[in-house]
Amino acid sequence: MNGRSESGTMALLIPAIVFVLLLFLFPFGYGLFMSLTKADGSFSLANYIRFFQDARDVRTIGVTLGIAVPVTLLAVGLAVPLSYHMRRGVPGERLITFFLIVPVTLGTVLVSEGMLTFMGPNGWLNQLIMALCLSKTPVRFTHNYTGVAISVGLQGFPYAFLMLLGYVSGINPDLEKASQMLGANKWQTFWKVLFPLMVPGIAISFCLNFVMAFSVFPSAVLLGQPSGPQRVIAYAAYQWAFEKFNFNAAAAISMVMAAIELAVIALILAWRSKMYKGASIVGKG
């Protein structure tokens, strides 16, 4: 490649670089700056100290992790066997994919509103449960942990599944045949060949799902008790910013959020590189 076409190629990157600078780096940098200053503009760690001394605020970390971690584990845990099963295509695959994508396209608010009526004390689900005599009193699915977890899971699972499906179906099918011919049964083939090759995909879909779940906001507000047991960290930041109008304190909370997310991602990537040390491109044998 000669110099001219190389600089031409670089020039094509400019819009993307400007985009990243304007919409990501600048707001992030500004947020970091705000979190480290007081209202009068002087440098201070007071916003962080305040957060970690406020028991009600610190609790939000545990509450949010308590929703995000199990829900993500469950979503990815279900996506692995399902995508494995569907790796060569199954009848009705389009229909299944359609129903998985619908909740994502409708948006969290609509799905949460729907759940409020459908799963509420007088909703169809509870009427069915009581008609089948599975419970004498209505089961509580809303305004508690279960409701938030179901809603977050519904939003996250399709991403995990579709991403893993692309990953597994890209693995060379001859690898499975080779493993079988060497004496491995289906179970051994899955654990010794397919699962290790899926690890990078599992890691990425776990990271994405976790980050989405950790920043849960509408689900917690609509389906949980946002001022009580489901006061998630994003809601705490919202309250500081728009109820107490302390943007510096809110910025500090969002920086704590970012730090926790990065820590979890680092943990997952460490697991990934421990599990998968071979070629970085999967399936081309």
Add this chain to the structure above:
Amino acid sequence: MRDFKCISVRRMSKRFGEKLAVDDFSLEFGKEEFVTFLGPSGCGKSTALNCITGLIPITSGEIFIDDECIDDAHRSVPPEKREFGMVFQNYALFPHLTVKENVAFGLKLRKLGKAEVERRVGDALRLVHLDGYASKFPAQMSGGEQQRVAIARCIVLEPRLLLLDEPLSNLDAKLRVELRYELKALHERLRVTTIYVTHDQTEALALSDRIVVLRLGKIQQVGTPEIIFSDPANPFVADFVGFKNAWDGRIESLEEKGGVLSARVRTKGGLLEARLSYSESDPRRAGIVAAFKAGHTVTTAIRPEDIVAGVRSGSNVFRCVADLVEYQGHANSISACIKGCEEARVDLRSGSSVSFGESFEASVDPDKVLLFASGAAQ
């Protein structure tokens, strides 16, 4: 390895929807034999191979190892219990495992001791000249090296039957020849019963004890490389092993004299004489004499290299016009038009040159002309 004398496949068929991919396939493989399935793509050779491994369930038929039935289309021994080894066109090495772990994969599944695994992996890698590669990953190796790992991964388990599915097709021309020599040497040394699938007649001729030519899922001919090459059973096999000139015609006259049947065939390009020789005691004599009668339509087959430039004494002289000349090093390959518009493929030894559009005389020895009764293709 559990010992055996013979693997027999009886009336095996495989149907995909409407299509019969393998059609009534019967064959016996002797121990230590090297058998090649040869045919163009889509002839069912890979499907037949996969059916024998059990990776593709068969529609009907039976597979026996001696008198042990391993598949009868209803019950079958799963592939992982057949003790067969398979080598794939795309190598199919596990990319997340090192060379050593790849080769040890099957041994570890058999719960062998660490020392024995270590020793056998070392032996297998030495056998394919890859000692020193143990800790590499497949992605760090060339195609030829990867395929040698795949071969080591199979033979380390001492399989009863080794199946190779176009193992050299992904390699470049030079490596293909080198690895072919190695495969031959390996078979001479280990004597593993082998089925080899290829579309390349050179590989088939060079490696095999017996060749099975397939077309549309049906066996066309089974024979030693010499038989397949010099005495193909029908025009399809003939075309596949290099008899590129297939001309249809009608027998004008026949003459049998002292073990030689001479036929004069009227083709579009002119009168062609074919001479079929056999000894008086040859069991095929009756069949040959019965197959050809004056007035019958037949197909003739001639190799391009058996057509020579210049007039020889006797018959079978044609005047041709060269309409394509390809230089191929050892020969000039010429596509020519014989008067009367029969297409001819001629290989002239380099030195005797013919250029595009030039008219030249060509002749063929009647002994080099094969004759097939029409309809023999099926």
